Amino acid sequence: MADAPRPPAPVPTHALKRTRDLRRDMTDAERRLWHALRGRRFEGVKFTRQYAIGPYVVDFVCRGARLIIEIDGDQHGRDEGVAADDARTMVLEQNGYRVIRFWNAEVLKNLDGVLQVLGEALRETPRP
Secondary structure, eight states, X not given: OOOOOOOOOOOOHHHHHHHHHHHHTOOHHHHHHHHHHGGGTTTTOOOEEEEEETTEEXXXXXXXXXXXXXXXXXXXXXXXXXXXXXXXXXXXXHTTOEEEEEEHHHHXXXXXXXXXXXXXXXXXXXXX
16 A cells, blocks of 8 residues: 655745745746636646745645646756755655646746646646
8 A cells, every 4th residue: 555645744934924925026937837827727727826835835736636836947957956856856745746847948938838748747647
């Protein structure tokens, strides 16, 4: 029998403040993707932006499908950024989430392709 996902850790107060700050200061790529996802516009599923899961604030999450979308800037391509992202992804996956990452440029230049990947991921993920 597969291990059940761990319950999420309590959300620290600083993470809640950070979610508000990040919602206010979204990147152009995050704003563009949010416009496509918000209000159940995409595949009829609910996405939340800048959502705290334990100590982490993820860019977008569809809690029903346990799908996280991260939009990465250049800093994520450096060795320390890659290592931090890998550790973060491992914790989120241990909590039962699937994490999909896109580069900022990908979202800005090929939103249709990004949405196609997300649609396939949603179809592969059983929903309650």
